[in-house]
Amino acid sequence: MNVILHFFNNLSIKNINELENYSSNMIAIIDYGMGNVGSVTNAVNALGYEVIIPKTKNDFHDASHIILPGVGAFAEGMKNLQKLGFIEILNYEVIQNHKPFLGLCMGMQLLAESGDEGGTTTGLSWIKGCVKKLSVDEKQFKIPHVGWNDIVPRDNSILFKNVTSPIFYFVHSYHFLVEEKSSIAAESEYGKKFVAAIEKNNIFGLQFHTEKSQREGLKVLGNFLLTSN
Amino acid sequence: MLKIRLIPTLLLKNGRMVKPKKFGADGERDVGYPTTTARIYNSQDADELIFLDITASTEGRNFLINTLYEVSKDCFVPLTAGGGIQTIDDIQNLLKVGADKISINTAAVQNPKLISEASQKFGSQCIVVSIDVKETSPGHYEVFTERGKNPTGIDVISWTKKVTELGAGEILLTSIDREGTMQGYDLNLIKIVSQAVSIPVIANGGAGTRQHFVDAIKLSKASAVAASSVFHFSDSNLTQVKSFIFNSGISIRPI
Numbered sequence: 341m342n343v344i345l346h347f348f349n350n351l352s353i354k355n356i357n358e359l360e361n362y363s364s365n366m367i368a369i370i371d372y373g374m375g376n377v378g379s380v381t382n383a384v385n386a387l388g389y390e391v392i393i394p395k396t397k398n399d400f401h402d403a404s405h406i407i408l409p410g411v412g413a414f415a416e417g418m419k420n421l422q423k424l425g426f427i428e429i430l431n432y433e434v435i436q437n438h439k440p441f442l443g444l445c446m447g448m449q450l451l452a453e454s455g456d457e458g459g460t461t462t463g464l465s466w467i468k469g470c471v472k473k474l475s476v477d478e479k480q481f482k483i484p485h486v487g488w489n490d491i492v493p494r495d496n497s498i499l500f501k502n503v504t505s506p507i508f509y510f511v512h513s514y515h516f517l518v519e520e521k522s523s524i525a526a527e528s529e530y531g532k533k534f535v536a537a538i539e540k541n542n543i544f545g546l547q548f549h550t551e552k553s554q555r556e557g558l559k560v561l562g563n564f565l566l567t568s569n
Numbered sequence: 570m571l572k573i574r575l576i577p578t579l580l581l582k583n584g585r586m587v588k589p590k591k592f593g594a595d596g597e598r599d600v601g602y603p604t605t606t607a608r609i610y611n612s613q614d615a616d617e618l619i620f621l622d623i624t625a626s627t628e629g630r631n632f633l634i635n636t637l638y639e640v641s642k643d644c645f646v647p648l649t650a651g652g653g654i655q656t657i658d659d660i661q662n663l664l665k666v667g668a669d670k671i672s673i674n675t676a677a678v679q680n681p682k683l684i685s686e687a688s689q690k691f692g693s694q695c696i697v698v699s700i701d702v703k704e705t706s707p708g709h710y711e712v713f714t715e716r717g718k719n720p721t722g723i724d725v726i727s728w729t730k731k732v733t734e735l736g737a738g739e740i741l742l743t744s745i746d747r748e749g750t751m752q753g754y755d756l757n758l759i760k761i762v763s764q765a766v767s768i769p770v771i772a773n774g775g776a777g778t779r780q781h782f783v784d785a786i787k788l789s790k791a792s793a794v795a796a797s798s799v800f801h802f803s804d805s806n807l808t809q810v811k812s813f814i815f816n817s818g819i820s821i822r823p824i
Contacts, residue, residue: 376664376669378641378664378665378666379667379669382641382642382643382645382667383645385642386642386643386645411692411694411695412690412692413689413692478767479767482767482768482769482792483767483768484693484694484738484768484769485571486738486739486769486792487573487616487769487792487793488574488616489571505823507572507822509616509646509647511694511738512694530571549669551645552645552646552669553645554611554646555645557645558645
């Protein structure tokens with residue numbers, strides 16, 4: 341950076357600031373009152389990246405990657421994103437600008453066309469399908485599905501590259517019924533099969549908490565952060 | 570296949586970590602500093618960690634907050650925090666510094682609405698209702714609050730059903746009679762509670778040998794097994810216990 345600053349020594353401060361913004365590898369983690377932002381920030385920091393919690397359109401623009409964490413109910417999540425004016429920004433950055441995006445847990449579910457939790461609500465609609473309650477025999481399979489479970493990644497998945505022990509930490513009562521089968525990157529099983537991961541161009545999603553899944557979890561997060569648009 | 574979780578519990582008191590016996594009725598021992606121990610448990614592949622502030626004072630809470638803040642920076646497993654939680658703000662403050670789940674005990678009995686409010690705000694997955702139980706007469710289990718000091722007259726089954734309806738995501742079930750004794754879990758208690766509710770039950774109190782864990786899982790159908798004395802005072806560490814559980818034919822995350 342010193343060399344670059346030296347090179348641009350004669351330019352105005354404003355331009356140097358702009359240069360820093362565009363060349364940074366800053367990861368945006370969206371705080372919309374629904375996520376474990378702290379945990380995700382710790383995991384991203386542990387991998388050696390800096391984090392920005394975006395407040396404005398420019399903050400999103402400055403980031404190289406966008407992560408949408410999420411715990412809580414679908415309806416509330418969409419309402420909060422809407423209130424902050426983030427839906428339009430996300431559509432611009434992710435769909436038009438092709439910026440790498442990762443949705444975690446409910447953050448993945450919000451990619452759907454609709455979700456049932458907290459009353460049927462329209463989602464971001466980036467991936468065809470809807471989010472429904474896990475329908476399993478509750479005598480045998482307790483709800484929420486809590487704990488470490490195996491997943492089966494598809495061949496050539498980007499997220500699961502070099503993952504040798506694909507066991508991750510899940511906590512959820514709802515799951516994403518994905519219509520576009522080609523977007524499914526991994527499946528898991530709890531009473532019946534469900535979608536554990538999504539990959540579609542620059543859009544990624546994980547039903548499990550990769551930020552809480554120890555070494556293998558950090559590997560998956562690291563794989564996402566290595567993608568570029 | 571969903572794995573059984575092995576969860577060490579860390580009890581915090583006045584800036585230290587302690588291990589009481591029967592909730593302090595039979596004394597307690599100082600067992601070191603929690604952040605160091607948490608990192609060791611993390612390196613031994615604990616599936617989660619539970620931190621409980623047993624002083625429940627403001628001073629204790631600050632220590633709990635500092636501990637979580639430190640631990641969450643390099644331990645990437647779910648962290649549960651509890652002890653003296655009374656308000657939505659208490660929960661929010663702990664979540665901010667790195668807790669993933671919050672355990673509520675006495676306040677849940679005093680104000681059951683806290684369970685529904687908290688689970689609506691933070692999601693059921695975040696709210697663990699901790700239930701301390703004593704067998705007051707053979708086969709009758711009563712819920713106690715305030716670190717086992719206060720009998721509530723409430724039967725454990727009716728209480729577990731109620732907290733489930735109110736939106737609890739998990740139950741941390743502790744036998745006061747067994748806690749710290751290392752004589753084994755109260756298998757009957759765990760079994761009747763696990764059968765009564767649809768949410769996961771974490772068995773706690775009494776683990777002293779590797780076989781005790783297996784018994785709680787196989788005979789009593791616990792979703793997770795928690796312990797602390799066995800890791801402090803026996804020659805079993807987490808890695809050994811995990812291997813033993815795995816070799817008993819139980820699905821657990823390998824080391």
